[in-house]
Amino acid sequence: MIALGIDIGGTKIAGGIVDDNGSLLDVEYRATDASKGKDYVLEGIDELITELCSRCKPDAIGIGSAGRIDVDSGSVYYATSNLPNWTGLNLKRHIEDRHGIPTIVDNDVNTAGIGEMWLGAGKNEQSTVCVTLGTGIAAAVFVDGKIVRGGRWSAGEIGHMILYPGGRPCNCGQRGCFEQYGSGTALYRSYNERRGEEAIASGRQFFELLATGDIAARDTLDAFISDLAVAFISLANVYDPDLFIVGGGLIDTKEWWWERLERHIREQANPAVASMKLVPAAFKNQAGMLGAAKLGFEYVAELNASK
Template sequence: MLAIGIDIGGTKIVGGIVDEQGNMIRSVERATEAEKGKAYLLENLERLTEELLAETSADAIGIGSAGRIDVHEGTVYYATPNLPDWTGVRLKQHMVDRFGIPTAVDNDVNAAGIGEMWLGAGKRYSSVVCLTLGTGVAAAVFVNREIVRGHHWSAGEIGHMILYPKGKRCNCGQWGCMEQYCSGTALFKTYNEICGKHAVSSGKQFFALLQSGDGIARQVLDAFTDDLAIAMVSLCNIYDPEVFIIGGGLIETQSYWWDAMLEKIGRYANEAVRRPVVLPARFKNQAGLLGAAKLAFDELTKQ
């Protein structure tokens, strides 16, 4: 059997044809361009799917989408302004109506976690927190290899755990969320705040400054590793995982911050927590696509 796996993020949509062993047959990518609205994003999703189906057939479609997803209905329960007007979209029904193929939908970070648990760094573990650090911050939480979704499909939304009451305003409406301090976006925004000007506009530019020896960039990264370590110690006390798996766009830059993060976790953790096992995601940014394909295969078993 073959499945289409699709990962809808705030920046890009990635899709692929995947077989039951997790081999990628073909993949395509498009810019999300979410600012153009819901209708455009759905059309973009259809065009990507059509491109994948142009040369082969698929038995099912799996989609990982940003937002809090009602997996039973395949609808977007809630989405932040990163995807305008995405709240309430009946994504599963839309794709079934358009392509006539069984479809499953889940949150994009959950899909990435499922990919890592299926074939990646979490394959041998039972209780895992898969943490994604990228444009935003979120996690997929597994207990006894079962994903924890929560009553309102919001389990794992750790990016909106409040680190600093009355801190920076988050686009979710709260103040002081972890996402405003521990994401790739937070790095360059904090740098600009300290400089008092729009000096950098991407994580790539930020790390270029860091590599050049920029003192402000070093200061920002030090605060980032501090906040990340504190958050992870809190997550240890909440979930008590065997292992953390860290993925997302920032894992590509782990040589700059990984060791400092581990050292600070050891410094802040109590005797019960000690230093948890922390692993990089095996599939990095491809985990969401593979996890979405696994969702599709699992959907076929329900038919």
């Protein structure tokens, strides 16, 4: 069997041809250009699928998209303005009408987690929390071999756990969310806050300063690690995972914080969860495509079983 795995990201749309052994046979990309609007993004997705379909005959299409996705209907339950007018869109219906191939849609962090569980760091595991630390923070949660999606398709939105009541405003409408303290974006904002000026504008600049021995950067990193530890310990007490699988853009800087995060957790967590393990994600950019394709295979099997 062959499935297309489509990963709709903020900057690019990735599409892969995947066989049911998990081999990625071919890959194609398009720029998302979300600022050009919903129709433009959809056109990019359609073009990408048409191109991939000219190279194979897929049995299914799996799609991972930003936003909270109603997996049953294939529509977007809620998405931020990063993908304009995405909320309410029935992506499954759109793709099936256009391409005539059974399609299933899930949240992009979930599809990446499914990819890691299928072929990556979570292979052979049953209970994991797959955390993405990037410009934002989210997780795919697996308990006893099943992904947890929740009543409003919002399970795993760990970036919006409140760490500091009344703290920094978040684009979700709350204040003091984890994402405002533990993400790559938060790192440089925290640094600027500490300095009392807009000194830097990216996570990359932050780590450059850190490498020069900048004291404010060092203090910012200390607070960042401490906040991450608090969040991971809380998650461990809620889900009791065998493993935390950690991916996302910040993983590229892990030599600065990984070991200290592990130490903080060992020192502060209760004995029941202090032995929890953290492992880096096995895939950088392919997990989303692979996981989306895996969902596609499962969906087709389900359709065939109900015939």
